[in-house]
Amino acid sequence: MKLDTRAMRHLTAEDWRVLTAVEMGSKNHEIVPTPLIEKIARLKGGASGVHKSISALAKVGLIARMKEAKYDGYRLSYGGLDYLALHTHASRKHVYSVGSRIGVGKESDIMIVADDTGTQKVLKIHRLGRISFRTVKTNRDYLRNRQSASWMYLSRLAAIKEYAFMQALREEGFPVPEPIAQSRHTIVMTLIDAPPMRQISSVPDPASLYAELIALILRLAKHGLIHGDFNEFNILIREDKTDDDENPITLTPILIDFPQMVSMDHQNAEMYFDRDVECIKRFFSRRFHFTSTTPGPFFRDAKKTVGRDGVRRLDAVVEASGFTKKMAKDLEVALREQEASSEKRGESGDESEEEEEEEDLEEEDENDGDEDDDEGPQVIGDGVLENSAGLNKLTINDGT
Ligand code: ADP
Numbered sequence: 001m002k003l004d005t006r007a008m009r010h011l012t013a014e015d016w017r018v019l020t021a022v023e024m025g026s027k028n029h030e031i032v033p034t035p036l037i038e039k040i041a042r043l044k045g046g047a048s049g050v051h052k053s054i055s056a057l058a059k060v061g062l063i064a065r066m067k068e069a070k071y072d073g074y075r076l077s078y079g080g081l082d083y084l085a086l087h088t089h090a091s092r093k094h095v096y097s098v099g100s101r102i103g104v105g106k107e108s109d110i111m112i113v114a115d116d117t118g119t120q121k122v123l124k125i126h127r128l129g130r131i132s133f134r135t136v137k138t139n140r141d142y143l144r145n146r147q148s149a150s151w152m153y154l155s156r157l158a159a160i161k162e163y164a165f166m167q168a169l170r171e172e173g174f175p176v177p178e179p180i181a182q183s184r185h186t187i188v189m190t191l192i193d194a195p196p197m198r199q200i201s202s203v204p205d206p207a208s209l210y211a212e213l214i215a216l217i218l219r220l221a222k223h224g225l226i227h228g229d230f231n232e233f234n235i236l237i238r239e240d241k242t243d244d245d246e247n248p249i250t251l252t253p254i255l256i257d258f259p260q261m262v263s264m265d266h267q268n269a270e271m272y273f274d275r276d277v278e279c280i281k282r283f284f285s286r287r288f289h290f291t292s293t294t295p296g297p298f299f300r301d302a303k304k305t306v307g308r309d310g311v312r313r314l315d316a317v318v319e320a321s322g323f324t325k326k327m328a329k330d331l332e333v334a335l336r337e338q339e340a341s342s343e344k345r346g347e348s349g350d351e352s353e354e355e356e357e358e359e360d361l362e363e364e365d366e367n368d369g370d371e372d373d374d375e376g377p378q379v380i381g382d383g384v385l386e387n388s389a390g391l392n393k394l395t396i397n398d399g400t
Pocket residue numbers: 102103104105106107108109110122124177189190191192193194196233234256257258
């Protein structure tokens with residue numbers, strides 16, 4: 001789904017209040033009855049003001065009228081939730097303008113945004129539940145419970161979990177983006193000026209990069225964690241210049257994408273650990289024709305290092321942040337389901353060697369050539385950006 005912020009500047013303070021009321025009502029109602037929206041919004045203009053706002057919001061697709069319902073009601077759309085999150089980021093001065101989309105994942109949209117000083121950042125919008133839960137019967141049964149399966153709830157869980165891990169990893173000095181803010185199903189983080197390893201065709205010293213990545217896996221394990229999706233898309237490779245004439249540049253891997261992280265104590269920990277290791281081995285062999293002479297690393301050895309030397313266990317961090325076991329389970333089931341269905345559609349990174357070489361660097365172009373690239377940034381904040389002539393200045397006029 002494409003994020004289109006153009007309607008933002010047309011929303012009045014009342015519209016925002018009503019949109020917020022629909023969001024609040026969604027906590028207990030799949031379809032929020034109109035009288036409840038009126039009650040929560042409590043506009044000065046009364047019911048007629050609410051109805052005016054409802055029409056305005058429905059017209060731009062932020063809420064949708066549910067006609068099949070027994071009663072008259074509305075539900076929030078992905079667009080509506082996007083707007084609410086952006087509105088919060090804008091009012092906290094984390095985001096001022098929204099630029100182009102740099103990535104479209106199965107489970108997220110990645111946008112370049114900027115604050116009012118012009119500093120670029122990344123907005124990650126989680127979009128879980130875009131696929132229907134059909135592949136695994138147990139999941140289907142589990143997710144029959146409406147709340148567990150709701151896209152809004154699952155996407156928010158993914159954002160909360162990812163933000164908590166990014167914070168914990170960053171505090172421990174792991175090479176990850178700096179988390180700046182989280183609202184609803186979105187995260188704002190620093191923009192890493194480095195391409196994913198997927199786009200790197202050769203490196204001067206594959207052995208040392210390989211060693212560094214394996215060391216990263218082991219360091220995570222020591223802190224009680226497995227990344228769970230440690231692949232060439234989720235490792236960005238930054239080039240740093242050095243003063244050393246013999247090695248003029250160093251390559252630093254930076255890890256992203258954390259909603260699927262699991263504990264070293266997880267019942268399938270060994271499988272996840274081995275899969276992460278295998279992913280790197282396979283990529284290095286195919287892309288850089290490098291195969292390590294050292295076998296492993298092995299889960300059983302890594303397991304022995306968990307918490308060693310007094311290091312902080314980070315697998316408990318997310319739970320400590322209020323992410324309950326039930327939330328963890330709901331998210332895990334949804335992510336596993338998503339993974340299973342994308343494997344079915346042949347979207348996993350598991351393509352054959354020939355296919356991979358062909359695709360090679362082309363794939364990025366597909367995403368990069370996205371149509372929103374030409375449009376320039378869409379301003380959502382309430383300041384004035386210098387040199388903003390020609391930009392769509394979008395004003396949030398609710399005084400927040
Ligand atoms: P998904 O869950 O959809 O895989 P990711 O977090 O892996 O989402 O992001 C998708 C892509 O967006 C990455 O492969 C990377 O190219 C880009 N990306 C994500 N976060 C950043 C960031 N902080 N800085 C630069 N690029 C990023």
